[in-house]
Each structure stands twice: as structure tokens, then as C-alpha cells.
Amino acid sequence: MIRTLIAAALLGFSLIFFSPAFASLNDKVIQIGERATVELMKNLKSRLIAALEEGDPATAISVCANVAQDLTHKLARQIGPGIKIKRTSFKWRNPADAPDKYEKEVLDLLEWIYKGKKILLPFYIQEVTENGQPYFRYYKPILVREECLLCHGDPREMPEEIVETLKKLYPEDKATGYKPGDFRGVIRVSIPKKLIETLVNQEGNKPDEDDGCIPPQLPGRD
Numbered sequence: 185m186i187r188t189l190i191a192a193a194l195l196g197f198s199l200i201f202f203s204p205a206f207a208s209l210n211d212k213v214i215q216i217g218e219r220a221t222v223e224l225m226k227n228l229k230s231r232l233i234a235a236l237e238e239g240d241p242a243t244a245i246s247v248c249a250n251v252a253q254d255l256t257h258k259l260a261r262q263i264g265p266g267i268k269i270k271r272t273s274f275k276w277r278n279p280a281d282a283p284d285k286y287e288k289e290v291l292d293l294l295e296w297i298y299k300g301k302k303i304l305l306p307f308y309i310q311e312v313t314e315n316g317q318p319y320f321r322y323y324k325p326i327l328v329r330e331e332c333l334l335c336h337g338d339p340r341e342m343p344e345e346i347v348e349t350l351k352k353l354y355p356e357d358k359a360t361g362y363k364p365g366d367f368r369g370v371i372r373v374s375i376p377k378k379l380i381e382t383l384v385n386q387e388g389n390k391p392d393e394d395d396g397c398i399p400p401q402l403p404g405r406d
């Protein structure tokens with residue numbers, strides 16, 4: 185069962201790069217999911233660095249708090265309405281980030297494979313019903329890195345100002361005590377199934393530049 189899941193995840197991952205002609209619903213989910221998660225991580229990193237260079241821990245803390253919501257609004261504008269991004273973890277800092285039952289299943293599975301088999305799945309896809317509507321959910325696992333320890337490490341080694349601010353803002357905080365390489369949680373991108381179908385249909389109706397009889401140019405051939 186697990187092996188099938190891993191194989192499916194890896195296969196899905198390669199299809200997007202090698203076979204645009206096989207544009208399927210899953211490929212579209214992966215494409216949007218990847219775009220959203222890469223952007224979130226990039227955004228978080230650059231905004232954190234900027235805030236920390238200014239030497240203001242309170243601003244840095246608000247960066248980590250607002251980044252997912254800001255990106256949700258941006259992607260909904262760029263790609264389509266109904267896309268939602270959330271970060272979730274068993275050891276959450278903000279109770280609003282606590283996992284629902286579908287997210288718990290995925291966190292359990294990804295963490296178990298990571299800890300037990302030393303394999304970090306590149307992603308995981310679910311189809312669920314939210315408020316009566318079908319949604320795809322794309323999950324990207326997140327690991328703790330050195331730069332995260334400032335706010336998610338051992339509180340005895342974190343700056344006092346940060347510890348105090350976190351205590352005030354997040355009295356139920358469970359998200360400390362991590363070490364680099366620990367499984368932190370997932371980024372979850374929810375996309376309405378209808379939106380995925382519309383996007384795939386639109387692409388299917390466009391003329392495909394790869395169609396026709398011209399053989400692809402391979403490197404090293406004249």
C-alpha cells in the first residue's frame with residue numbers, strides 16, 4: 185500500500201515535467217500545488233530575512249503569521265477563486281493551524297514514512313468534500329531548517345524578546361523544541377475540483393504547439 189503511494193507520488197511528479205500532453209486533473213493539481221508551495225517558502229524566507237535584518241522580532245513573527253494568508257489572496261487572484269493555502273502540523277503554534285481529520289491522515293502518513301523509512305514524499309494528493317463541494321488537496325511536507333530555530337527551537341536558546349512575544353501571542357504554542365531536519369508539518373493547498381476541470385479544459389482546447397510531424401530536436405543532432 186505504502187509502496188504504491190510512493191510510486192504514485194513519484195510518477196505524478198515526473199509526468200508534469202515530461203508529458204505535458206497527458207495533462208490530467210492530477211497534473212494540474214500538482215502544477216498549482218507546486219507553484220503555491222514554492223512561492224510560499226520563497227516568500228517566507230525573503231520576508232523573514234528582511235525583517236530580521238531590520239532587527240525587529242515582532243515584525244518577523246508577523247511575517248510567519250501572515251505569509252499563508254497573503255499568498256492565498258494572491259493566488260486566488262492569479263489562478264482562480266476558491267484556492268486556499270494553509271500550513272498545518274501536529275505541533276501547531278496557532279490553534280487556527282490545527283489539522284482537520286483529512287490533514288491528520290496525511291500528517292500521520294508523511295511523518296511515519298519520513299521517520300520510519302527515511303523517505304520524504306515529494307507531495308501527496310487527496311480528493312475531499314468541503315462544505316458539500318469537491319476539492320483537491322495538495323500537500324507538501326516541510327522540514328525544519330537552521331533558520332527556523334530562532335522561533336521554533338529550544339526556548340532556552342531563543343532570544344528572550346521572541347520567547348516573550350510568542351508567549352503573549354500564542355499561549356497554547358506547541359511549536360518549539362524542534363531540531364534541523366525534524367518533520368515540521370505540511371503546506372496544504374486546496375483547489376476546487378471545478379476550477380481544475382475548467383483549467384484543464386481550457387488547455388485542451390488550445391492548439392498544442394507540439395502537435396504535428398516535426399520531430400523533436402535532440403541535443404547533438406543537426
Ligand code: HEC
Pocket residue numbers: 232241244245246248249250271272273275276277278279281326327328329331332333334335336359368369370
Ligand atoms: C521570526 C519567527 C519565526 C521564524 C524564524 C519561523 N517561524 Fe514559523 N511560525 C512563527 C509564528 C509566529 C507562527 C504562527 C503563525 C500564525 O499565527 O499562523 C509560525 C507558524 C509556522 C507554521 C504553521 C503551523 C503552526 O505551528 O501554527 C509552520 C509550518 C512554520 N511556522 C514553519 C516554519 C519554518 C519551516 C520556518 C523556517 C524556514 C519557520 N517557521 C520560521 C514564527 C516563526
